Amino acid sequence: MTKAMAIATISSPMLLGTPSVAVSLEAEYIGQHAQEPWDSIQQLNSIGIADLFHDLGQLAIECERPGWDGDGADPVLPSTIDQAVRLLRALPPGMSRPTLGVEPDGQITFEWYTSPKQVLSVSVCSDGNLYFAALLGAARHFGREPFFGDMPDEILRLVHRVAA
Amino acid sequence: MSDAAGTGSLQDDEVVIRFVVSKRNIRQDKTVKPEAFMPPKSLDLSVTHVANRSMQAIWERGHAVAKSHAIAAKREIRLIGGAELTSRDVRAAHPLDVVEAPIPEDQWHAHIVGWPPFGEEKERTKMLMILLASRAKYQPFPIPT
Numbered sequence: 001m002t003k004a005m006a007i008a009t010i011s012s013p014m015l016l017g018t019p020s021v022a023v024s025l026e027a028e029y030i031g032q033h034a035q036e037p038w039d040s041i042q043q044l045n046s047i048g049i050a051d052l053f054h055d056l057g058q059l060a061i062e063c064e065r066p067g068w069d070g071d072g073a074d075p076v077l078p079s080t081i082d083q084a085v086r087l088l089r090a091l092p093p094g095m096s097r098p099t100l101g102v103e104p105d106g107q108i109t110f111e112w113y114t115s116p117k118q119v120l121s122v123s124v125c126s127d128g129n130l131y132f133a134a135l136l137g138a139a140r141h142f143g144r145e146p147f148f149g150d151m152p153d154e155i156l157r158l159v160h161r162v163a164a
Numbered sequence: 165m166s167d168a169a170g171t172g173s174l175q176d177d178e179v180v181i182r183f184v185v186s187k188r189n190i191r192q193d194k195t196v197k198p199e200a201f202m203p204p205k206s207l208d209l210s211v212t213h214v215a216n217r218s219m220q221a222i223w224e225r226g227h228a229v230a231k232s233h234a235i236a237a238k239r240e241i242r243l244i245g246g247a248e249l250t251s252r253d254v255r256a257a258h259p260l261d262v263v264e265a266p267i268p269e270d271q272w273h274a275h276i277v278g279w280p281p282f283g284e285e286k287e288r289t290k291m292l293m294i295l296l297a298s299r300a301k302y303q304p305f306p307i308p309t
Contacts, residue, residue: 069186070233070241072204101188103202105283116195116298121290133198133290135298142291 052088055100056081056108063102074106079126083147084108087124090151096163098122107131112162120162122155134158174251174262180211180274181246181303183226185233189244196247196300198293205282208265208275211249215272222246223305225270247300257295 062068063076084100087110091097098110107123120134124147132155133142145152174180182200184190189200203209212225226243234241254262259278267273276296280288 067237068239070235070237099191101197101199103199104204105202105286107286109199111197113191116300119198119294119298121198121294123286123290125286131286131290133287133294135291135294140291140295142287144287 049088049091049097052097052100053085056084056088059100059102059108063106069104071104073104076102076106076108077126080106080108080124083126083128084110084124086149087122087130087147087151090149092151092156095156095159112159114162118162120155120158130155132158134162136161172264174213174264174274176250176252176255178251178262179214179248180251180254180262180276181214181222181226181248182209182211182276182300183229183246184244184302185230185241187244190302194302194304196297196302198290198297200247200300201276201293201296203276203279203282203289207279207282208277209279210265211262211274211276212270212272213262213264213274214248217272225272226305228269243305245302245304247297248303249296249300253299254296256299257292260292260296 060076060081063073066075067073068075096112098112101109101111103109103123105125107125110122110124112120117135117137120132123131125131128146129144130147130152131144134140136158141158143154145154184196184200186200189197191197201209210229212222214222223243226246230241230243251262254260254276260276261278262274262276265273265275279292
């Protein structure tokens with residue numbers, strides 16, 4: 001199936017609201033992967049990430065073209081969406097939920113936020129690394145971690161400190 | 165600085181505004197997300213400085229920026245608001261600085277400069293974005309009555 005022809009119902013069983021049809025390879029990817037056995041709507045709801053999948057689908061659609069911001073932004077690549085889906089799945093149950101965003105270099109951000117000076121932002125890109133920066137009061141932490149499908153310990157520690 | 169636009173650094177107490185044209189860059193508590201401060205490939209992050217202008221004049225400029233982005237992106241992009249910083253706030257995120265960069269459309273245009281090379285040291289760039297966001301004051305674009 002070509003990208004132009006890829007038509008996915010991204011809300012099929014993973015989403016809570018009314019179904020929305022999207023013309024997007026990324027959305028199709030998310031739709032397909034969210035139908036795998038562990039991703040039943042009950043499971044997604046119970047760990048509170050159904051809405052994050054929905055947000056990710058929206059981002060994929062809004063930012064799939066170069067220049068989506070009108071200022072030369074890079075597109076969000078399917079491989080970046082792939083990594084973001086993997087990171088969503090790697091969120092341990094009970095962990096505070098991030099909000100998603102997108103950067104003009106085509107990377108997707110996961111943000112854990114308590115206040116402007118108690119915040120962690122993680123950028124997901126297609127190169128297999130997670131780039132993170134956190135402000136915890138006056139303390140600054142930043143770095144990169146390879147991502148193999150499990151949430152890196154350093155990022156887990158920072159999430160807990162932001163939420164503390 | 166000054167009432168007249170030039171090409172130097174801005175004084176510490178001067179206020180600059182980064183126009184916000186995406187709701188995604190504003191949190192529910194009306195604070196600014198770091199994404200609003202991601203530098204472009206040129207590494208010159210555009211802002212405008214308030215100087216002695218009225219807010220109406222500044223919003224008009226912001227509206228023009230949003231319109232040009234909408235034309236380039238071929239979709240609706242609206243001015244949401246602005247993220248205010250002083251030059252002192254910018255310099256607190258060392259090594260960032262803010263310098264005048266007048267353009268024909270905006271003689272008060274300025275750049276936040278001093279970013280790591282684009283595509284390298286993303287983690288350092290993110291740290292600087294967070295520092296700017298932590299000090300920014302969000303001003304919503306007033307809805308015309």
